[in-house]
Amino acid sequence: MFILKLTFKNLLRHKLRSLLTMLGITIAVLLFGLIQTVISAWNAGVAASAANRLVVVHSVSFIFPLPLSYRPQIEKIPGVRTVSWANWFSGIYIDEKQFFARMAVDPDNYFAVFPEFVVPDSALAELRRQRNGAIIGAQIAKKYKLQVGDIMPMEGDIYPGHWEMKVVGIYHGRDKGTDESQMLFNWNYLDQTMVERQPGRAGRVGWYIVDIEDPGERARISAAIDNLFANSPAETKTQTEKEFQQSFVSMSSAILTAINIVSMVIIGVILLVLSNTMIMTARERFREYAVLKTLGFSGIHLVGLIGGESLFLACTGAAVGVALTFPISAGVEQGLPSGWFPVFNVEVLTIVLAAGAALLAGVVAALVPVARTLRMSIVDGLRQVG
Amino acid sequence: MEIPVLTNISFEIPEGEFLALMGPSGSGKTTILNLVAGIDRPTSGRVIVGGTDVTTLSESALAVWRASNIGFVFQFYNLMPVLTAIENVTLPLLLTKMNKKERAERAAFALEVVGLGDRIHHYPRQLSGGQEQRVAIARAIVSDPTLLVADEPTGDLDKKSAEDIMDLLERLNKEFRKTIIMVTHDPRAAEKAHIIRNLDKGELS
Incomplete structure (x- = not known):
């Protein structure tokens, strides 16, 4: 309970920094969600194919x-x-x-x-x-x-x-x-x-x-x-419906691969934004962590403090990003020329991937500051000027 | 390269005593304090506090030992800026089995003892330097440790506040029978101690 309270109070210490970090994560998650929705829309024909249907075309x-x-x-x-x-x-x-x-x-x-x-x-x-x-x-x-x-x-x-x-x-x-x-x-x-x-x-x-x-x-x-x-x-060429649909998608596979790479880069951006904030935050508070260690608080408490802050930033930013993905993707669909994407839905998998990526970024971003804090001796920490 | 800070140091402090460690900067005063408090380890030798050889304890055991046996007072107070006075004082009690009510009562009592009963919900930024140091002393005594270690407790204070803090430490020593080891440059602060030892170039006199 104390760890939660202190985590929350720490988050409010630099309100603008916390807000900007969350905003960065929100935008990254939103972009990731939109890009993945476009990819899903592109593959909608393949996804909707039935295993029991064959398509016969001219060879x-x-x-x-x-x-x-x-x-x-x-x-x-x-x-x-x-x-x-x-x-x-x-x-x-x-x-x-x-x-x-x-x-x-x-x-x-x-x-x-x-x-x-x-x-x-x-x-x-x-x-x-x-x-x-x-x-x-x-x-x-x-x-x-x-x-x-x-x-x-x-x-x-x-x-x-x-x-x-x-x-x-x-x-x-x-x-x-x-x-x-x-x-x-x-x-x-x-x-x-x-x-x-x-x-x-x-x-x-x-x-x-x-x-x-x-x-x-x-x-x-x-x-x-x-x-x-x-x-x-x-002469004929008979394929499953899925293969038939894939033959259309494969024409644009290079574009899809590029879009997928962009979405992976966005995950990297989330990680960098959050890591930067967490490293700065931990460095400023080394002295306080040393005081907590002096008072008898263990490594687990410090992991909770730093990790909790990182996860809170990541999860809050991601939650807002996911919530915004729905109305904005609806807006994007409206703005696209008629018939570009017959099916343009934000899929559950997209949400799971976005939330999972943010969660992972929250954990990974906390690793470096946690490791530094745990390695830091109390004496060195007390000497630190914040 | 290893630079020896303290060599051939051996001394005892009887329980309930008030010891002042004096000496020039870089003489090793704070290092002695850190060794006694179990936040630093000697490269050789033993440090026995209340019958426990702290040099043999693991990091986790040392943390538990510190929580129940040592109270710390730092030169720059080292309070958590986002916590109120009472929340800062409650910190060491979070590691005990006390419930929330007991913790609050105990922390309020500690703040009463240091004369800040009317400032319990103030944040450090709303307090003067002397008051912040009083909160730090309340935090040091709240878990009722046997030993208080104070590193330049008046070093960042004006004359009046320094006197008040020294009076408080003297009272804790006399009324509450706390053993105190204090590092100081200030001869007037050292006068309050029963024993004054000087450290120079790693040697104690």
Whole structure:
């Protein structure tokens, strides 16, 4: 109790220094939290991947389409439960700055293969019934104030011409990590329009999504699919959904590594700020520590005094930093261009890492002053001029 | 290079005595005091206080021994600036098994003894030098040690405050039977002691 009281009183001895140290830790923890949130957002697609989903793309590049006729052949492979497909549509909605994923999807099975997109059955029935029906994520609906029945006019780029999708439902994510910023419209609208406008591009899908019964069978099933279309005009490359998503993230792996290094440097900054304060503090109080030793106080008491002060500074600074991470990351998300990060959440792991790093810095920063104080003889300490 | 400070020093202080150690700066007075108080160790020889050879005690045992047997009075008071007078005086009692109430009563009594019963909640910065030294003396006697060691207790005080402090030490010696060893340069302070020893170039006379 006395150690706590003296620790607290010592903290208030140089109020400005304590405040600035805490502020330094707060800013460092906040930056660490924001950077880690950006990294998590970058990897959100990978994190949301399911082990039971395979993605089949053209072996040359996923920008080349595959024939729709592959579907029944893939379905016949033992272990395959459902086959669905999608095409990347892109297009321009309102203006070129409004970016979010727009895909034409198989209206019958797509939502069965992605159960994390929670949609009312009535909306699914409408999607199948309405040729230009579209189901949009809750984020899109909120951002553009869209409701069921509204028309979303689009200018095509990959698929040229004017398009009008009708909102027939709004999906919500099953959990916080689910992307709620996609527009998924009836694939038949794309295909039938292509028959009219560019018949050569009809009957083509961007990629297949294969739902398998046993994730342990993924290697065998992937090989079976690729073997099936070997030596054909459109050979396939089958990957797990995670590998498919990682192939996008890996394109920016150098940037991610650099960002990660910056976040590690920030941990170092926390340590330096705190160590500097603690070393100065202990040096000023060597004489007082010597008096305490003279009176019979042991090394444990001194460790408690110095360590307690260091930990209090680190933990208070970190707590404020963590508390600020939530509103500021929400502000950052608002400020980012639309669609940059469909999922931008501060993860529990980020908080644990930030708090753990601050705690570790609190302990490490106290090591040098504690060691010096314990090594110091009482006689030398009493001679010290504060 | 090792520089000998004290050589062939041997002396005894009977219990209840008041000894003044005098001598020029650098003669080794404070070193003797530190050895007797167990905050420094001799390179050879023995220091026996109240039947205990303090040179044989481990650091932790020495800390416990100091807490219950020695009261310290320093030239520059060495009070904790962030603690009030009573909190400073309570410090040595935190290492005992006394409860909070007992500690508070005992510390208040010690401050009464030194004449600061009305200043118990004052911080050191709110006290004069003489009053700070009185708080330091209260801290030294609060755990009822047998031996008080005082290193230049009047060295940082004006004449009047120095006299008051010496009167207080004399009273502690006479009324409370405390054995006192005091290092001083001041002949008037030394007059209060029963025994005066001079130290010069590491030799005691």
